[in-house]
Amino acid sequence: LDSSEVSLDVLKVLRIDSDINYKDIKKDDLMRLLIKRRDLMKNLKGHRNDTNIGKEISESFGVSESTYYNYMPLENLSEKSDLLFSSHEINLTTARLLSKVNHDVQDKIFDVIGTLNLNKCKILKDLVSDKELNIENVKDKVIELNDKLPETTIIKIEIKKDCVNAFAQFVEVFKERTEEFFSEEDENFNIDDYIKVSCNTAHMNRYFVDDIVDMATMVTFGLLEDKGSEEVLE
Numbered sequence: 001l002d003s004s005e006v007s008l009d010v011l012k013v014l015r016i017d018s019d020i021n022y023k024d025i026k027k028d029d030l031m032r033l034l035i036k037r038r039d040l041m042k043n044l045k046g047h048r049n050d051t052n053i054g055k056e057i058s059e060s061f062g063v064s065e066s067t068y069y070n071y072m073p074l075e076n077l078s079e080k081s082d083l084l085f086s087s088h089e090i091n092l093t094t095a096r097l098l099s100k101v102n103h104d105v106q107d108k109i110f111d112v113i114g115t116l117n118l119n120k121c122k123i124l125k126d127l128v129s130d131k132e133l134n135i136e137n138v139k140d141k142v143i144e145l146n147d148k149l150p151e152t153t154i155i156k157i158e159i160k161k162d163c164v165n166a167f168a169q170f171v172e173v174f175k176e177r178t179e180e181f182f183s184e185e186d187e188n189f190n191i192d193d194y195i196k197v198s199c200n201t202a203h204m205n206r207y208f209v210d211d212i213v214d215m216a217t218m219v220t221f222g223l224l225e226d227k228g229s230e231e232v233l234e
Helices: 008-022 027-042 050-061 065-076 079-086 092-098 103-113 124-129 138-147 161-182 201-209 215-220
Strands: none
Touching (some): 027 050, 027 079, 065 092, 079 103, 103 138, 201 215
């Protein structure tokens, strides 16, 4: 095929496909190439729909559509953010959060919080979700969020297997009392905003099979869909 007979975009796509197929590429670098490929494919006839492109990439390169769409926001990274992601100094979660704000704000966030702290920064999600955030107030917003008391906390409780049923009953009573107390003043009351209980699923499934815990307990911990079902959730 004479290169003069095809567009520059097609040639670029072919080059990317060649790199993907014949080079040992890390996942992050692969996804960056696929995003670049997506942009080129958008210019080609019959490939203007993102859904079509995502499906094609999934089928052609063995990458799930969900993974593809998880990486899509990275095209909105600033030059500095992109460089730090490429060098693995910031992770995918951090990069996706940064992509929600403009390039100037991204770079200001690095200046205020610091690159080394960003992956562990617990306020980043709230920071980039603030509609009033701009390059001038990043520092003040960071200080404000750091001073804010956390709405929830985690309390770890270890229970002997023979006490799990009793503890589940306590949880149900606690939920009922909490709803009675807060539901009137909270129009959007949702018990999950007040208490979430998690457990070791593998242990609980064994306890259930061995009749150590009952069905009501499995429902309380979200391991059975309802009290009329005996299908244990994985």
